[in-house]
Amino acid sequence: MFKYLTKGLLAAIAVTRLNNCRHLSTQLLKIEAAKCYLHGVQMARLSAIGLMRMGLVIGLIGVGALLFHAGLFILLPWTAEVKAVLGMFLGLAYVAIGCVTLHVAMNEKTWMEKSGVAEMLEEVTGPSSKDSPKGN
16 A cells, blocks of 8 residues: 555656646747747847848949939030940949959858858857867
């Protein structure tokens, strides 16, 4: 009888402890999920702000280039053919500069470095602190 009573008491204690651990684990999971959600919201906000700034900058560059060319073509005392060739050359130069800039901005390696993914991958794939010698 005492044996069954002891087993029952130990089982009740074990179940209570496991329920407490489960509750704490659930709370920790909810905290981590909330942190990830907040980080995602922050990244979305920063992305939207960056996108709006880039739109503004691109618009200002476009207006500036248009006004520069209009003033240049009005003030130059050249023939219409020479002005047209100059306009085509400037347009080609802008397209080339834009393509190079876009290629550099969309480079996968650059995105990996700027977003911090490269460091995270090194942390995950690198040797763990348990495996590394104590001298490091």
